[in-house]
Amino acid sequence: MQPAKPPLLRFLLRWLDSNELAWMPPRWWHGTPTEREVWHLRKLARRRIRRELIARQGLARTLTQAAVWPVWALLKTVIHLRQRPLRKPGLGAWALRFLDIYWLQMAYNIGISDQFDGRMELPEFRRLIRLTAVCREHQSLLSSTHLIARGYPNIGGKQVFAKFCLEHGLPTVPVLCAGRGDQLLPGAVDWPPRDVFFKPANMAKGLGMEVFSYDATTGQWRTEAGIIVTPQSLPAYARRKLGQDVEWLLQPRISNSSAWPAYGSGALSTCRIMTGRLGPNETDIVILGAFIRCSLVNPIVDNMSAGGIGIGIDLTQERLTFGLEWVNYDPPLSHIPSTGAAITGTTVPALSEIVNLALRAHRAAGNWSSVGWDLALLEEGPVLIEANLQWAINPFLPFGMSRLPEVLRTCFGPHYERLPS
Template identity: 25%
Template sequence: MARLAAMPFLRRKLVMLAWPPAMVLWGLGLTFANGAYVARRYGRGMIGQFADQMRLAFTQGIPVNFFYTYELHERRNWPRARDYVLRGHIKGGCQLYKRLYRDDPARRVSAKLLNDKLAFHQFCYAHSLPTARLFAIVSKGTFGWTDPSQITLPTVDLFLKPRKENGGSGAERWAYIEGRYHRHGHSTSLDAKGLTERLVELSRNQAYLVYECLANHPDVSDLSAGALCTLRLHTMLNEEGEPEHLFTMFRMSQFRERIVDTQDGIASAVDPLTGILGPASNSSPVARWMDHHPVTNARITGRTIPYWREALALALATHAELKALYLIGWDIAITARGPVILEANKAPDLEIEQRLDGPWGNGRFGELIAFHLTHRVRDASHRQNSASAESRATAL
């Protein structure tokens, strides 16, 4: 397989040894979680489902965790099984994302901007882009206020997150009620002094950013169990070097204790022309389709996202400012004041996207990845030949 061939020798041998038992054990667990439901709905018994997982894993290299996510329990879907872009393709052995930026220092420097939440926030502020208000940067116990006149935490709901973490790791949400800050999902309640002291302790290991806590637009507030909903909007440079919209999904939390929608949430595809939502789904291990929110029971399918056209235009225009980046996965909140950029990801995962939208390997994503990789090699060769020519000219 291409992913194995791309790996270093020792890592390849370890993967080859670990793969069989890992797939068997993982497959058994997934079959117990999903098998009875699939058997009732589709008529394929649990033993048959497990056998199919093993067949796909050992003949086509499809990890078992994608079997139910991409509904490969239906054999009519098997012909397109290898068209899915797996994590191993983009971030594992094949490292397609890294290969895009290889041998291009200028693009790599631009890509680093998205790894630093503070740097990206400053970029948005400098370009007058809508983003969450940043109150302070706390590093090694020291507060750096964005407003020099501010000397204490504001009396509003706050969202704290590490400067260089992803997926909501390390983040905290604090609601301001009657003079105290209450941590979401915990019984902790602190006054301004207590929360300041907590931030000082948190920042000793890594810098923290103190943001305003945004709220969902009233028209979609019932589509969340509590966390802020976000659009994950994918844009990619096309053959002309212009940003092109690939796909957007609307992410919703389904557990009240979660503070971000990426933690065990659900998502629904957004119609690019109308902003209307399709049926929602989770990912794994027990993937299901749903027309209503599992907690609020609000209707999802058929709902229209407020400010959809503005959100799409915002992502495309901002990508045009970041043309060194091939692909960006935007996190955009829809609030009462309009779309607000939260983050931008240069190497987004594609698992739930492909459950909602079908395989991307044989679609526009695959076409553009192939185009950019081909031209990257040509550009690198051209730069190398130009450098060699200049060296020969200098020598003469």
């Protein structure tokens, strides 16, 4: 057991701790116009992040963290390298890696976790560093577009999204019933004789999801613990599992088309299509990027944070590029490690149909500047799973190589030099 730290030391560690600088460092390079625009957008995001930090923890603490950041970043680099062994052993390799990690923190304000998420130790990713924005900046910029988009239709929640799809004739997974705690909302329909998905309405990353397996011999549904669940007993079960104030819903369990690349554990594999708006017309909706997700271990969800992998899509060739996983931070994958199944060059079936459905959905969604759509290809065709207004950064296409900066410039308009708070 490690000795307890003195109270004063614990206080200082908590008070000074930060993962990145709230200010962007001076731009010491000239770069291309696109690289300079990415840097400008990162500065706008940092300005908003800084205001939020000051509001939450005060100006004194924020300034102190900035003052000690060079030393703090150095300590974090040392601790990180002690905890994570290098692929190439030796003092020289350790020194080079130390300098590299520290340099990226100080010169580009890219924290250690973002460096590893972006695989920036690899040359093919490192050369794009000036076109890269980190996840926190990306999320801050999207949040700013939402302030401008006040009054647009809400499509973020699962129940709201199902209603949105129904109103606009968009194919999606139907909601069998929904509720809050032990209260069942109106509109419930009969359960089909098949497996069904029970899920919290507003939790991400597959948290709280559960499959109720259907037994055809008895006509009953059972939870993963073997408890029999009926339409009448579901509200009470939902309250016990999630609590009284958590919204939930029940949907049929769906499966991928037999034509879809089968890489994983049997969980539904989805395609994330990011779309953006460049103007007021329907023809101004553009694709910002695409990738698919599949689970290698989790039998329910395909989230990369739950052991799944992401696989990039070349939209011009309609083929897969390479895979990335977020457990061991291995180099890009051309094959599935456990099975040897090829990733790179594999054709994506019905991709044009999937993309067109995402574009159609964005046209129906009003003037949202960008949306991350989750879709799945079934035997009957593509369906929408959910809409993400605060969609995660695309790991396969750097920020500045997509049309997202152009979308943000269009959305911000007069706010482009200073974002609204």
